[in-house]
Amino acid sequence: MVHIVPSISFIKQLRTQLESGLSVSSSLKKTLIIEDSLFSQEVELWWSGYRTGHGGHWEFRTHFEKAFIEVLQQGLEGAPIHKYLLQIEQEMQEEFEIRWKSYLDSLPTKLSLPLLFLFFPSYIILIFGPLISAFLKGVS
């Protein structure tokens, strides 16, 4: 099943792996194999940079991504991170719910644009096109 929010799915998977008793790096490795998304690829890139000692590079799009990478870095250095991952996951889900509701509210407005500029003219042409054409033919 493809998740509609890949970052939440990734963190959830990582947390599940940690709960099964694996270390942070093994959990991350396993999660990277299981998760197949752009977010997962970015984490993989960051991790390879981190492992080589050049410092992982990441262009953060959201503050959640930044928080996640900071927590992950701490975890790779040996700190316990399960609690923080759970918190980030919950906050991300709450954020998703808020955005989801506002997106649903904005849908009728968004749909009104193609309705007004594309569907409505198509109906007008369909109904009045033959009439106007016949009228013009009659006048000429």
Next chain:
Amino acid sequence: MFKNILISLCIFMSVLVFVYRIYLHYFRQHFFSMKFMTKIGTFHFVFLLILYLKFFEETFFLWLCGISSLIILPSVFFIFLKIHQKQFHSEFVRFLSLTILSMQQGYGFTSAFQRILQTGNWKQRRVFQHIFDNVAFSQQEKLSYTGPFGVFIDEIREQFVEVKNNQHQGIDRLCNFRKNLRDRLIFRQKSRQIWTFFLFQLGILSVIYVGIFIFVVHEYGFFEFKKQFLLSFLFYFCGVAVVIFLAKGKKWSI
């Protein structure tokens, strides 16, 4: 005659290429196995071949039937698979809940699994049994189930093997797994909600459009005003494209 046969052959080949691309896409999405893809692909090929032999002199019919088969057959197949997949996921979550309840009553994982499998009326009993046999008797071999739920079944199997090997935290692990599955189902329902909204709007608009079109053609005729109809259809088609783009283009970067 020869020219017609050549044009028909070109149509036949191009439709065949599209058929192959569509089925390959479904195969890559793990909707079906290679074996099933071969079967359905052969069926489609034979269908197109019969069409070609029957209508090789009438290229219009060949186009019409070829493109209709391209749209209808994979679409029906896709809808059927999606419904089946949804049923499987929700049934499995129920199955998992009952297994957890049995384990909480004191049964071991394998006996709880078998007990629930035998007592309930499960539509996917065969798949559940297959998973159970694999987890219980052949731990070294991978399940290699390549049906429409192949990836999902692999995940289930992996979780069950872990539970079987670590019985002391089995209930917690299964509860976690169930929670993850429920979350995913909720997310999918939300994604579907958007599509339903857009498809419903498009359906109503299309019904109105077709109704008006039939009425206008009936009243004024078709060939005399075909330019107006074409222009109207272009606007309508652009509208449909924009709506699909709006429905598909949403990315949730959180």
